[in-house]
Amino acid sequence: MSTRPRYAFLGPAGTFTEAALRRMVSPEDAEYVPVVDVPAALGAVRAGEVDFAVVAIENTVEGGVTATLDTLAEGAPLVILAETVLPVEFELVAREGIAHGDITRVTAHSHAWAQVRRWAHVTIPQAVFVPASSNAAGARAIAAGEAVEGIDVDAALAPPGTAAGLGLHLIEEHVADNEHAATRFVKVGRPAAVPEPTGRDKTTLTVHLPTDRSGALLEMLEQFAARGVNLSRIESRPRWDRPGEYSFSIDALGHVAEQRMAEALMGLRRTCPLVVFLGSYPAAADEPTPVVPGTSDADFADARAWVEQLRNGDHA
Incomplete structure (x- = not known):
């Protein structure tokens, strides 16, 4: 019986998610478990079927990956343990004999399509987009002569190297609307003791505002600003239990x-009806987090000691 940790990822083999997983842990040190989508990956962690999942959480074109943000925020607790950022570009693949002008239906994952829309409008304007469960799945369907979601397709947008790996015709490579496009992936597991800080960390949260009124968002943001905590991402997500109201992924x-972070979390806990802690973990960027003067641990300790002196009657 294998003692290697099991990692769920968006399959089949050859997806960008598998490439991100390989960056985090080699196949010699882990068992890779392909699944059909992000909720299945995170559900497998919650059910104890796997130890961890690697999922996309953000990209430079579409922003947050809503399936990941929403599935993390609801259900049994999960936490982010690590992240990596992967440059993203595609190749256009098909069976032999297919050229740009022959393509009437092209398949890819919906997030991939969002990153190549301008290219597609110029290069294959006649093609209709057919969504696939993953970029690798669409290319594999073409290689096997199968339909995608019941629809025959002519070509697929897939990760680099797919054509060579599956024996398909490479029509075009380096496909992307933005040459700097990238996707951020995270490793997710069940809650445990939080690792020690590295000095270049992120903390991810889901926060519900106290009331739907003017100034509520400002009050929430002030919990961070007053302690010198910078936000690298904040996105609103609709609340499933209250139509017209929103939570925030941060x-x-x-x-x-x-x-400074602990004080901010205590402020949120006191003032917001729901705060979901989704982990503190090393950021992918290898740069120390700037600390605003007056917000270091030593500054907080000094201020706390001063208040204690006042309570004891020492006003020196």
């Missing part, structure tokens, strides 16, 4: 073990 620069 990445804050810092670690729960640091006083």
